[in-house]
Amino acid sequence: MTGVHDNAAMTTENHDALLIVLLERVARQDEAALKALYDQCASKLYGLALRVVTQREWAEDVLQEAFLTIWRSAGDYRASLSPPMAWLGLIVRSRGLDMRRRRAADRAHLTQELDDTLSDTLEGDTPDPMDTAQASEQAWALHQCLGQLENKQREVVSLAYVRDLSHSELAQQLRLPLGTVKTWIRRGLDQLRVCMARFA
Amino acid sequence: MNLLQHPELLDRLASHYALGTLRGGARRRFEALAREQAPVRAAALIWQSRLASLNELQTQAAPPAAVWTRINNLVQGDKARATIQAARQAPAAPDAESGVGRWMRSLALWRGLSVTGALATVAAMVIGLGMRHELSSEIASLQTRLQSTPQIAYVAVLSDDKAAASMLVTFDPKSNKLTLQRVGAYQETSDRSLQLWALPPAGGPKSLGVLGSDKLLRLTAGESDVRDVPTLAISLEPKGGVPSETGPTGPVL
Numbered sequence: 001m002t003g004v005h006d007n008a009a010m011t012t013e014n015h016d017a018l019l020i021v022l023l024e025r026v027a028r029q030d031e032a033a034l035k036a037l038y039d040q041c042a043s044k045l046y047g048l049a050l051r052v053v054t055q056r057e058w059a060e061d062v063l064q065e066a067f068l069t070i071w072r073s074a075g076d077y078r079a080s081l082s083p084p085m086a087w088l089g090l091i092v093r094s095r096g097l098d099m100r101r102r103r104a105a106d107r108a109h110l111t112q113e114l115d116d117t118l119s120d121t122l123e124g125d126t127p128d129p130m131d132t133a134q135a136s137e138q139a140w141a142l143h144q145c146l147g148q149l150e151n152k153q154r155e156v157v158s159l160a161y162v163r164d165l166s167h168s169e170l171a172q173q174l175r176l177p178l179g180t181v182k183t184w185i186r187r188g189l190d191q192l193r194v195c196m197a198r199f200a
Numbered sequence: 201m202n203l204l205q206h207p208e209l210l211d212r213l214a215s216h217y218a219l220g221t222l223r224g225g226a227r228r229r230f231e232a233l234a235r236e237q238a239p240v241r242a243a244a245l246i247w248q249s250r251l252a253s254l255n256e257l258q259t260q261a262a263p264p265a266a267v268w269t270r271i272n273n274l275v276q277g278d279k280a281r282a283t284i285q286a287a288r289q290a291p292a293a294p295d296a297e298s299g300v301g302r303w304m305r306s307l308a309l310w311r312g313l314s315v316t317g318a319l320a321t322v323a324a325m326v327i328g329l330g331m332r333h334e335l336s337s338e339i340a341s342l343q344t345r346l347q348s349t350p351q352i353a354y355v356a357v358l359s360d361d362k363a364a365a366s367m368l369v370t371f372d373p374k375s376n377k378l379t380l381q382r383v384g385a386y387q388e389t390s391d392r393s394l395q396l397w398a399l400p401p402a403g404g405p406k407s408l409g410v411l412g413s414d415k416l417l418r419l420t421a422g423e424s425d426v427r428d429v430p431t432l433a434i435s436l437e438p439k440g441g442v443p444s445e446t447g448p449t450g451p452v453l
Binding site: 029031034035038042043044046047048050051059060063064067068071072082085086089090092093130131132133134135136138139141142143146157158160161162164165166167185189190192193196 | 211212215216219220221223249250251252253254255256257258259260261262263264266267268270271272274275278279
């Protein structure tokens with residue numbers, strides 16, 4: 001695992017550097033750079049959008065809005081002091097959460113979302129469901145620590161963050177007792193705190 | 201209780217705050233503390249950036265190719281608007297009518313698109329503006345019109361200051377017919393006319409025609425007038441329009 005990680009970390013560093021150069025070019029309204037950035041990141045970001053909004057059609061709109069935001073505000077990237085994928089991910093999540101709020105009144109989709117969410121969670125039984133492809137250096141630390149969590153704890157923490165859900169919303173969507181959700185989140189975060197302190 | 205004397209509790213609260221599970225009164229109290237005390241703020245920021253990595257650890261999925269097409273069309277629209285803005289500021293276009301001047305419109309022209317591509321563009325633009333619901337009936341009528349004129353080679357959507365599509369411009373290279381259709385509510389006053397201009401990369405604006413009060417205007421234009429021109433613009437002129445040589449005198453819309 002360590003050897004793999006070292007190699008991947010090298011690649012990650014190069015990848016971050018490539019994305020930073022592309023973002024700087026996009027800030028100067030370089031269309032070719034935007035296309036290159038899209039080719040590099042679209043799959044990762046579309047995967048995130050899907051996870052936030054669950055519906056393909058919405059996720060496509062989210063990706064589109066996010067890239068327009070990137071085109072218009074890539075000049076702000078440098079000031080964020082973030083790894084490039086982290087900055088891009090925040091834009092996609094934020095557009096996705098906007099979309100969720102816009103659709104919140106539309107109860108017709110609730111059933112489908114429940115199903116999607118449940119299937120998400122059941123799939124969490126695979127040993128390493130978090131995908132480090134394209135992830136920045138910073139994400140590696142979190143990935144290592146998440147790996148120490150039980151699958152269900154990891155899933156609940158991940159869903160709470162990505163979809164900005166409260167304890168009771170999580171309990172409702174996952175059809176779990178509120179107390180169980182609270183316990184999983186608390187234990188999950190406690191373990192992450194101890195683990196992440198080693199990377200601080 | 202002073203959180204700073206309880207670093208573990210601070211760290212725990214900060215992690216719940218960043219995850220989003222700290223809600224209601226507890227969240228507001230934490231935010232108030234963070235505003236007052238830099239170490240509390242720092243703890244929150246550290247956890248926000250740590251958990252932001254969750255965004256990067258989600259499973260990848262390839263988006264359909266049409267998404268890039270839509271993004272690219274919107275970017276071209278953005279660039280066209282910037283070009284028009286530059287054109288409006290650069291040449292001698294004394295803008296006397298400041299009252300009307302704030303009513304500004306811009307026009308982006310996408311070239312060489314098939315009918316399908318054109319539809320995708322119109323749809324993408326509308327979706328991008330978050331106006332899908334408001335405009336869905338308009339799109340339906342545009343689609344009908346586009347489908348009934350299969351020779352269309354160029355299409356442009358003129359949007360008004362409320363970002364609603366208000367005019368559709370199409371070009372049919374076979375007959376060299378340029379068509380302007382009103383689709384929105386805008387109507388100029390009776391002593392004014394809308395005039396369509398080509399904005400070539402070099403040289404001054406060239407008049408393509410004047411739109412009367414009708415819903416529809418058909419103009420004959422050489423294909424080169426349209427093909428070599430990245431952007432079109434519409435200006436508000438005295439009734440009947442102004443000669444091409446003088447360029448737009450009224451506000452470019």
